[in-house]
Amino acid sequence: MGYVRYRPEDGSSPTATGWDGWAADYARLGEASPVYALSKELLATMVDEVVPPPAPAREAWVLDFHCGAGDDLARFLARGWHAAGCDGSTGMLQAAAARSATDLRLGRAELWQGAAEEIQADSFGGRRFDLVFSTTGGFAYLDDDAFVAVHRVLAEMLTPGGAMVIAHLTPFCAAESLYHLLRLSPRLVAKRWAGRVPIEVRGQPMEMRLRSSNEVRRLLAGVVRIERMAPLLVWTPPFQSGFRPTAPVAVVLAALERMTVHADRLAAIADQVVCVARPL
Numbered sequence: 001m002g003y004v005r006y007r008p009e010d011g012s013s014p015t016a017t018g019w020d021g022w023a024a025d026y027a028r029l030g031e032a033s034p035v036y037a038l039s040k041e042l043l044a045t046m047v048d049e050v051v052p053p054p055a056p057a058r059e060a061w062v063l064d065f066h067c068g069a070g071d072d073l074a075r076f077l078a079r080g081w082h083a084a085g086c087d088g089s090t091g092m093l094q095a096a097a098a099r100s101a102t103d104l105r106l107g108r109a110e111l112w113q114g115a116a117e118e119i120q121a122d123s124f125g126g127r128r129f130d131l132v133f134s135t136t137g138g139f140a141y142l143d144d145d146a147f148v149a150v151h152r153v154l155a156e157m158l159t160p161g162g163a164m165v166i167a168h169l170t171p172f173c174a175a176e177s178l179y180h181l182l183r184l185s186p187r188l189v190a191k192r193w194a195g196r197v198p199i200e201v202r203g204q205p206m207e208m209r210l211r212s213s214n215e216v217r218r219l220l221a222g223v224v225r226i227e228r229m230a231p232l233l234v235w236t237p238p239f240q241s242g243f244r245p246t247a248p249v250a251v252v253l254a255a256l257e258r259m260t261v262h263a264d265r266l267a268a269i270a271d272q273v274v275c276v277a278r279p280l
């Protein structure tokens, strides 16, 4: 069916299961989980280093691919970007719309609904983007062929000089492995290492495909020019692991993460690998 503009006033209703069913709680993750909030803060800093926020008089657009409940979208808007978000889930888009209602009304933000597998160069009304962004696993729900095809199309959507900053979940996350081992749950460690992780999102079975930085490089050879593969969350088990640090521990971990955010070799053991790429 392709991508269509999502407008909350059109009144489409979310279902009770899957991403829709998780959306309301997901929208509160930034406040509920200091680890989720930390990963978003670190990634925003990385993005600003690759493509600085636009000067006040300049209209520059970012696409948040798989925007979920729209927390990154709101962060981009607050930093002066015009922002388009897309996602497959009505519930997630509803949450994103509620968060950025004013910017949507002013035309500084747009929401689009569609399946990643159906993206085409003229999805989003033919708009071109200075930055294409994605994080927290949206790409993990695509098989390898779709992963490559989507990157190819997203690269075509970039303006000259534009960049992609896309974070991918990896199979080997040292901090998460250690966390599960200390809790005597080796099965959970092995599950992630396998690279294909069956999960259930609010009653709906799904499979995640986790990719190492080498795997991402292999798949994207000849598709985009990779500039950097950076680590995101090296010392901190991600929120999905169930890790809830006390306040002092969270402060120490945040300091460690900020210190090592430029140590690209650590991408081999991080929760996500952030691929910074440009068109060929």
Ligand SMILES: C[S@@+](CC[C@H](N)C(=O)[O-])C[C@H]1O[C@@H](n2cnc3c(N)ncnc32)[C@H](O)[C@@H]1O
Pocket (backbone or CB within 6 Å): 019, 065, 066, 067, 068, 069, 072, 087, 088, 089, 092, 114, 115, 116, 117, 134, 135, 136, 137, 138, 141
């Ligand atoms: C874990 S959430 C991440 C959301 C957001 N990027 C964040 O950082 O919180 C994954 C999102 O990908 C969307 N998604 C998963 N597979 C999709 C597909 N094939 N097409 C469109 N959206 C998809 C889901 O609806 C969900 O909102």
